[in-house]
Amino acid sequence: MSQATNGAVMAAEAESREFLVFSLGEEEYAIDILKVQEIRGYENVTRIANAPDFIKGVTNLRGVIVPIVDLRIKFHLENVEYGGQTVVIVVNVADRVVGIVVDGVSDVMTLTPEQIKPAPEFGVTLSSDFLSGLGSLDDRMLVLVDIDKLLTSEEMALVDSTSNR
Amino acid sequence: MDIADFFDTFFEEAEELLADMEQHLLELDVDNPDSEQLNAIFRAAHSIKGGAGTFGFSVLQKTTHIFENLLDHARKGELTLRADLVDTFLEAKDIMHEQLDAYRNEEAPDEEAYERICQTLQQIALEEIGETLEAPAATPAPLFKAEESAESASETAGNQLVVALLNVSDKDRTLLVEELEQLGEVQSQSGDEKRYEVILQGDISADDIEAVMCFIIEPDQIEIKAAENVQATAPAASAPPVEAAPAAVAQAPAKPAVKASAPAAASKEAAAKPKKAAESSSIRVSVDKVDQIINLVGELIITQSMLDQTVSDLEDQSVGNSSLQNGMSLLQRNARDLQEAVMSIRMIPMEFVFSRFPRVVRDTAGKLGKEIELITEGKSTELDKSLVERITDPLTHLVRNSLDHGVEMPDEREALGKPRTGKLILSARHQGGNILIEVRDDGAGMDRDRLLAKARENGLSVSDTMTDEEVYQLIFAPGFSTAKEVTDVSGRGVGMDVVKRNIQGMGGRVEIQSKKGEGTNTRIVLPLTLAILDGMSIKVGGETFILPLSTVLESLQPTKDDMYAMAGDDVVLKVRDEYLPVIAIHEVLDVENAITDPTRSIAVIVQGEGRRYAMLVDELIGQQQVVVKNLEDNYRKVPGISAATILGDGSVALILDITGLHRLSRVKKEAGKIVNNQHLSFYKEAEPS
Numbered sequence: 001m002s003q004a005t006n007g008a009v010m011a012a013e014a015e016s017r018e019f020l021v022f023s024l025g026e027e028e029y030a031i032d033i034l035k036v037q038e039i040r041g042y043e044n045v046t047r048i049a050n051a052p053d054f055i056k057g058v059t060n061l062r063g064v065i066v067p068i069v070d071l072r073i074k075f076h077l078e079n080v081e082y083g084g085q086t087v088v089i090v091v092n093v094a095d096r097v098v099g100i101v102v103d104g105v106s107d108v109m110t111l112t113p114e115q116i117k118p119a120p121e122f123g124v125t126l127s128s129d130f131l132s133g134l135g136s137l138d139d140r141m142l143v144l145v146d147i148d149k150l151l152t153s154e155e156m157a158l159v160d161s162t163s164n165r
Numbered sequence: 166m167d168i169a170d171f172f173d174t175f176f177e178e179a180e181e182l183l184a185d186m187e188q189h190l191l192e193l194d195v196d197n198p199d200s201e202q203l204n205a206i207f208r209a210a211h212s213i214k215g216g217a218g219t220f221g222f223s224v225l226q227k228t229t230h231i232f233e234n235l236l237d238h239a240r241k242g243e244l245t246l247r248a249d250l251v252d253t254f255l256e257a258k259d260i261m262h263e264q265l266d267a268y269r270n271e272e273a274p275d276e277e278a279y280e281r282i283c284q285t286l287q288q289i290a291l292e293e294i295g296e297t298l299e300a301p302a303a304t305p306a307p308l309f310k311a312e313e314s315a316e317s318a319s320e321t322a323g324n325q326l327v328v329a330l331l332n333v334s335d336k337d338r339t340l341l342v343e344e345l346e347q348l349g350e351v352q353s354q355s356g357d358e359k360r361y362e363v364i365l366q367g368d369i370s371a372d373d374i375e376a377v378m379c380f381i382i383e384p385d386q387i388e389i390k391a392a393e394n395v396q397a398t399a400p401a402a403s404a405p406p407v408e409a410a411p412a413a414v415a416q417a418p419a420k421p422a423v424k425a426s427a428p429a430a431a432s433k434e435a436a437a438k439p440k441k442a443a444e445s446s447s448i449r450v451s452v453d454k455v456d457q458i459i460n461l462v463g464e465l466i467i468t469q470s471m472l473d474q475t476v477s478d479l480e481d482q483s484v485g486n487s488s489l490q491n492g493m494s495l496l497q498r499n500a501r502d503l504q505e506a507v508m509s510i511r512m513i514p515m516e517f518v519f520s521r522f523p524r525v526v527r528d529t530a531g532k533l534g535k536e537i538e539l540i541t542e543g544k545s546t547e548l549d550k551s552l553v554e555r556i557t558d559p560l561t562h563l564v565r566n567s568l569d570h571g572v573e574m575p576d577e578r579e580a581l582g583k584p585r586t587g588k589l590i591l592s593a594r595h596q597g598g599n600i601l602i603e604v605r606d607d608g609a610g611m612d613r614d615r616l617l618a619k620a621r622e623n624g625l626s627v628s629d630t631m632t633d634e635e636v637y638q639l640i641f642a643p644g645f646s647t648a649k650e651v652t653d654v655s656g657r658g659v660g661m662d663v664v665k666r667n668i669q670g671m672g673g674r675v676e677i678q679s680k681k682g683e684g685t686n687t688r689i690v691l692p693l694t695l696a697i698l699d700g701m702s703i704k705v706g707g708e709t710f711i712l713p714l715s716t717v718l719e720s721l722q723p724t725k726d727d728m729y730a731m732a733g734d735d736v737v738l739k740v741r742d743e744y745l746p747v748i749a750i751h752e753v754l755d756v757e758n759a760i761t762d763p764t765r766s767i768a769v770i771v772q773g774e775g776r777r778y779a780m781l782v783d784e785l786i787g788q789q790q791v792v793v794k795n796l797e798d799n800y801r802k803v804p805g806i807s808a809a810t811i812l813g814d815g816s817v818a819l820i821l822d823i824t825g826l827h828r829l830s831r832v833k834k835e836a837g838k839i840v841n842n843q844h845l846s847f848y849k850e851a852e853p854s
Binding site: 044047048051058059060062064067096097098157158159 | 464708794819829
């Protein structure tokens with residue numbers, strides 16, 4: 001490899017971002033890996049009464065009380081089941097720790113800016129406001145979710161609208 | 166260390182100095198002032214001025230400067246103290262405190278207050294001593310800063326001091342010399358790191374210099390000696406000052422500043438010793454760090470109880486091991502001890518709260534024209550820091566109320582055969598797992614009939630059969646006031662309900678005992694800490710909840726005969742001639758698989774905000790101490806739930822909020838039991854404005 005191409009690769013690497021890819025039903029989604037704190041199994045969730053149905057409740061993460069959100073319910077997917085394969089991605093957004101339930105985590109992908117296409121204006125259940133784009137990788141399409149915006153949005157009801165946290 | 170760290174140190178020290186100042190001012194005997202106390206007040210003002218100057222807080226510096234000059238005259242006996250002067254001094258102290266707070270919050274201090282107090286103080290100086298404080302023209306030394314020069318307006322001749330700095334690093338030395346230049350004229354400076362001598366010209370006393378320097382170095386690093394006086398010093402500057410010093414003290418007894426400095430330095434040294442001892446036995450730690458330790462210990466306790474459960478499970482399967490058992494019980498004891506020790510770090514004595522009351526009582530009594538003696542008991546009783554901060558306002562309100570409505574006017578008291586001076590007792594003591602704070606007065610007491618009449622006037626539902634305690638509790642009803650006249654001290658009827666709400670917010674309660682003509686005793690019962698809660702764990706369906714034990718009165722098995730339906734959905738339970746609203750937890754919190762037949766469930770009688778309710782639960786599990794975890798850190802406020810905790814098996818249990826649940830159940834019933842997914846809207850409805 002020549003010097004020039006080497007430099008180009010490095011520049012692309014500098015701008016490219018890493019994403020954690022997870023599946024919800026048949027669809028593939030991805031979030032910025034830097035938001036992810038850890039991945040754990042789904043267990044021991046205490047229900048919170050009168051909360052929206054996609055808020056499964058709270059769990060104890062080493063002494064911290066963490067709310068658990070099921071994105072499958074939020075995105076109106078069918079066949080929401082909880083089993084050994086059900087995974088919780090613990091993310092850090094807006095100084096908060098939140099767990100999101102997904103069907104499975106597949107891998108970590110590096111996407112260059114060229115691979116990230118702007119999200120089209122669509123979406124009734126998932127407003128394009130909450131997307132940072134669509135990632136195309138060979139023949140796969142990844143829905144890149146702006147997890148910050150999604151989880152702090154009013155419709156997620158995770159944050160007190162009165163507080164500015 | 167960057168400059169911001171010094172800022173914090175200054176703020177903390179200045180706050181302590183202001184508190185000291187206030188205490189001394191309050192203790193000051195106006196007719197026969199103790200010179201040591203006047204000196205202490207002066208020193209406090211001076212130290213604040215020095216620090217404020219160093220950090221460029223000019224408004225604070227100027228205020229303290231004028232104040233300090235007046236104090237200087239007072240301690241020299243040139244200013245005769247009067248009670249109203251002391252009041253002005255106290256006001257000046259308050260304004261300095263406000264300025265300090267403003268600087269701490271990086272805001273501009275209140276200009277108006279600053280100008281007002283400066284004028285008042287200057288007026289005093291003019292009237293009492295016939296001297297204008299800001300008189301830079303009178304000063305012959307042009308090098309002096311304008312505000313500094315005023316200090317020496319009356320005696321500008323000045324004297325010479327040799328300030329020796331011992332073991333001071335180059336960097337600090339430059340700072341210190343700059344400081345000294347502010348205080349007077351630096352004639353010469355020489356020496357090395359071990360001993361650096363600065364000869365200073367100006368009318369400053371040794372303890373002034375020390376007070377300023379102490380912000381940067383320790384008192385024992387400074388040595389201050391008087392050099393020969395001005396007239397004779399022209400050549401002396403180069404002479405070894407160590408030799409000159411003793412001679413100078415003997416030679417120059419006429420110089421007032423030198424005379425003052427020698428004993429003052431001695432007394433300062435004496436005072437510095439105990440202070441140092443206290444310093445070495447305590448450290449300043451940020452509350453965040455302490456809270457982190459408390460959290461970690463909380464985790465340890467949870468882990469320990471998880472292990473404990475596993476061990477007892479093993480025991481049940483008869484695979485237990487006696488040494489494992491012993492180890493576990495040892496671990497349990499150590500963990501509990503550790504927790505107790507850590508919790509005690511957050512505990513601070515009630516003195517922090519009580520120390521502000523001499524001032525409150527003095528001001529209030531003065532305004533009302535009453536004579537009050539304040540007695541405080543149990544100052545050393547310890548309470549959690551967060552509670553100490555939150556109890557101050559309610560307690561101030563209760564004290565003011567007691568002074569205003571409780572204690573009679575002196576003449577009235579005399580006519581009743583009581584001493585003219587009323588008594589107000591503030592006491593704190595531990596009682597079981599609680600702290601009991603009392604506000605006691607020997608005033609008129611509460612008038613049951615007047616309270617009842619007033620309550621009727623205000624449209625509250627009362628009856629003559631109410632117990633005294635219930636009648637007294639009426640004063641906590643919103644908008645209730647029996648004061649014949651509204652004064653600016655109290656009597657607007659706002660406040661007492663807030664007092665009660667605040668105290669309940671801390672998990673405490675207020676009780677009133679009163680005897681007509683003999684006085685009133687208001688008792689506040691508070692838990693020792695907010696981090697740990699005595700809870701009763703209950704089971705509904707498959708879910709476990711925690712009820713704060715302090716709200717639980719009793720539990721019973723309801724029978725069909727005692728349950729009455731009211732207007733549709735409402736159900737009441739008759740318990741000993743009292744009808745209590747029934748809250749079925751499984752309905753309010755939508756718990757599945759719960760017992761729905763009330764006669765098969767258990768009714769727990771709970772009390773919240775003065776009202777009683779019957780809560781229907783499936784099962785009582787038992788009492789346990791739980792570590793309170795905030796739900797709002799990562800989630801949000803949940804109606805009917807006050808917080809969460811982690812159980813022995815590692816799962817999360819929610820702590821119920823009685824009054825929240827009651828509101829929730831009413832909102833739900835109004836909404837026709839349609840559960841709105843947007844619990845946001847429903848929470849807002851439930852929350853009273």
